[in-house]
Amino acid sequence: MRHDSADSSETTLDATPARALGDFIRAHRERLSPQEVGLPPGPRRRTPGLRREEVAQLCGVSPTWYTWIEQGRPVSASADALARIAVALRLSRAERAYLFELAAQRDPAEPDPTAADAPATLLQTVQLVNAPAYVLDRQWTALAWNEPAADLFTGWLDGDHDRNLLRFTFTEPLGRELIVDWETRARRLAAEFRADSIRHLSDAPTRTLIDSLIASSDEFARFWASQDVFEREGGRREFHHPRHGRIAYDQITFKPAHREDLKLVVLVRL
Incomplete structure (x- = not known):
């Protein structure tokens, strides 16, 4: 009998909006290297991309709050905090718009x-x-x-x-x-x-x-x-x-x- 892994639920189509937001942010964090954002490479890394603590530092938010966002916990994410995440992760215009749609927030940088x-x-x-x-x-x-x-x-x-x-x-x-x-x-x-x-x-x-x-x-x-x-x-x-x-x-x-x-x-x- 085939048994799905415990992680399979992370990619189901019925994921919560908070989980979808966390998955999107995590995927883009893992694409960035420290050098791309002006950080020293540091010691050998076990996972690709930036560490959560590094993104939190770039955004000026607590590592715990940022971790909860990635984990899809139902925490409050203000438009200002999302804007800082978008800048830190070097999101394109389309990616940034998608981020704010996932969070059901209005981008403060959106032209009037x-x-x-x-x-x-x-x-x-x-x-x-x-x-x-x-x-x-x-x-x-x-x-x-x-x-x-x-x-x-x-x-x-x-x-x-x-x-x-x-x-x-x-x-x-x-x-x-x-x-x-x-x-x-x-x-x-x-x-x-x-x-x-x-x-x-x-x-x-x-x-x-x-x-x-x-x-x-x-x-x-x-x-x-x-x-x-x-x-x-x-x-x-x-x-x-x-x-x-x-x-x-x-x-x-x-x-x-x-x-x-x-x-x-x-x-x-x-």
Whole structure:
């Protein structure tokens, strides 16, 4: 009869998040040599890479705390401590992002999207698409759109209107007229925004938007209070257009690499 070793449980897919975080940190510690981080090689080593005590020294944390992190114990790891670990282990940008995702923390070095311009190439992309296409910022305000999008979204992307998708949906009569099965779509939209905005709910622009929508729309206030959370999905979207009648599209949403606060939305005619 075959007996698995006691260590086999360490690599199971149902490992806890804390265990996955510890495994990731340990693997990257073992890849580094003392010389790579400016430490003397010291006596002969039994294990590859840096010692735990050396990483703890580089991070300015206690060896015991660092050991517990690697062992997957349920200890608190602040964003600042994780940032120091990322620097000490020489993690790449992708590796650092993965580290913070594993720890369910926000990287303090992550650029503030509100202070950064949207990539020009992303804004130009909508003009290369023949179907309705637009770019949304983190508050779901349109930053760029093409003519097919302006033609489709009357009252939002045509003329001189407020460019926020949520305000258009919940406070503009034209939004209710344009969107087929408005209540179902609006409820879904509020739940998707709750999920999408969780990392910046305390930011002033997001908080101001939510507060203004709660004050100006009874439906938004009700949907928001329900605490529903849905991942933003594509799929069928139907409209009652004032000139084109009832039309249907398949919606696809893309998130640019390194700027996941932005969205490129394309609607393909069915």
